[in-house]
Amino acid sequence: MRVKEVAELLSAEILYDEISNDERDFEHVVAADLMSEIMLDTAEQSLMVTGLINPQVIRTAELMDVYAVVFVRGKEVSAEVTELAKDRGITIMSVCQTMYETCGRLYEAGLTAGR
Amino acid sequence: MAEKSGMHMEYDINKEDFNSAGEASSKVKKTLNMLGVDNKVIKRVAIAMYEAEINAFIHGGGGMAVADIYTDKIVIEISDHGKGIENLELAMQEGYSTASEEIRMMGFGAGMGLPNIKKNVDELDIRTGPGEGTDLKMTFKLN
């Protein structure tokens, strides 16, 4: 699933759109508020869903080759996070829904567990 | 494969700045990518180094990250002068953590760091003790 399709499915607001990620096909989802959990193992072509909004989310994504992050519950994302995402080439978006609903919709759309 | 041998990198892990913890891991990952190291190895290095770097920040009060890249191996050493680990056997167990609620709110402190480091390295040498700081030497073999 493309970034645009994910955004549409979740009625997400795209906070930073890395053009080079437009052609990526996201097949899996990793969802957690604990970054150590994401660090356990993450498949290629995974999308991250999280309720955490500090810069370590972007660092974790970068280190695990995750190119798109969905922040749940409409939390306000700082300029620092957006800047870091831009610098590391990671697409970020924000949704109003809870983690449960966000994952539910992605699951329904056919995306599978990223580990 | 890594063409250059004996490449040496050093980074500070600043105790004042949580937001830049992990930067050393990021830089090392980029370098390994540039050198054309196998992706699976890069991921293992990234995971172990990042968890160790975060530990040095949250438990060790900051420290140093040193990376040495040879033709046949990558050696990463993360050290701090913090309080050290009292019971290493316990600390290596999944789920054991002395992290505060505040750390947990920041996305860490689930007691998964050290076990995950162990899983991803080929060799792990830990020097630590109460009041002695902590020094993690992680070795990754290249083919």
Ligand SMILES: Nc1ncnc2c1ncn2[C@@H]1O[C@H](COP(=O)(O)OP(=O)(O)O)[C@@H](O)[C@H]1O
């Ligand atoms: N660099 C360090 N300095 C002091 N204590 C440490 C260090 N690294 C790990 N520890 C101790 O080992 C425990 C387990 O570490 P870890 O498995 O990474 O889990 P977590 O960091 O989530 O607590 C920590 O909670 C801490 O008590």
Ligand SMILES: [Mg+2]
């Ligand atoms: Mg840890």
